[in-house]
Amino acid sequence: MNINATLLAQTIMFALFVWFCMKFVWTPIMAALDQRRKQIADGLADAERARHDLELAAKRSAEILREAKEKVGEIVANGEKRANEIIEAAKEQAKVEGERIIAGAKAEIEQEVFRAKEQLRTQVSSIALAGASKILAREIDAKAHSDLLDKLVAEI
């Protein structure tokens, strides 16, 4: 039992075998492992992205909700303002209308008063004239005292 060329042959064979394994065994196994690693990495990345998307969506929905609330508040405020305005305008109009009606009534009353006065005046003059003529039937000449009577009428 001694060292001989067998050992050399085995060394050559071993080198070839290692080469074979590197080329035809190691490579596919590594490829499979690599693919597995890549799949897992992709899966994790996808999950991460999905989570991120979800977060974004949640943020976005909150934003939209907030905006909507703001808008609703604005609309309500606008509505209130508008209602107030309408009420104010109505009040104003009512006031103006009332004043107008009051003014009209006043004018009418004045006119009425004026007319009554006028009538009274004309009647007073004739009543006075009639009374006077009855009292002073003989002495008074209607014609002579008419300017005096007119003066009296004007004074009433």
Add this chain to the structure above:
Amino acid sequence: MSSESHSSAEYIKHHLQNLTYGKLPDGSWGIAHSAEEAKEMGFWALNLDTFLMSLLLGIVIMFLFRRAAKSATAGTPNGLQNFCEWSLEFIDSSVRGSFSGKNNLLGPLALTIFFWVFSMNLMDLLPIDYTAQLMLHIGVPFFKVVPSTDPNATFGLAIGVFILVLYYSVKMKGIGGFLGELTLQPFGKWGLPINLVLEGVNLIAKPISLALRLFGNMYAGEMIFILIALMGGAWAGVTIGNATLYGSQILLSLGWAIFHILIITLQAFIFMTLTIVYLDMAHQEHH
């Protein structure tokens, strides 16, 4: 040439001899320096090479998996962790495929068996003269580097599995159920002796077939490596015939080694699968 044939026989013997530690003929304890000495040691002797190599390989495998487990992350696995996850997935799916019961021991057991047997078989791919010559040079007379070519190793594994089979048979069915299974079928209670023989053989065949299958395959593979290596040993002068032999030794052993990649993986896988199947049978009630 008689001396050459003598040396061929010696070469084969040398490669097939374990490094045995036991009681030498002169009464002291030590390492056997020939096959005859080793044989005379009887049962109470240790095959140091089998023992050390299987221990070493077991430690290496454990260390690798422990390292991967310790640095395991939930994120993208890389390198060792990726490989370990891959193997775990493969073995786990094998267990799930063949084992119908529920047992937390089975996954780790299958993993251990597969990788231990695989690593022991893997030593077969080392050029056979490397370790033997190296050991010879440092004063170790024999060194068989492939533990699974030693029936002690394969029977050790198989007996371990057999004990588990017995344990789970009794645990799942009770002693009565297990004995009933051995004696009361297939022919009912009147055929009890025949039943016992049939079922007994059935039971004993499990560890024996498990051990001998692995041993036989690996031993035969090793033997062929040795025979191929002998072709180069016929080197006696620069002739065309010798050169052809030399070249064909390289090519043949290369081919056999490449083929052996399949064999060693397959044998480890078969050992694992049969362990799972036997334990599955131990868990199941017979119908």
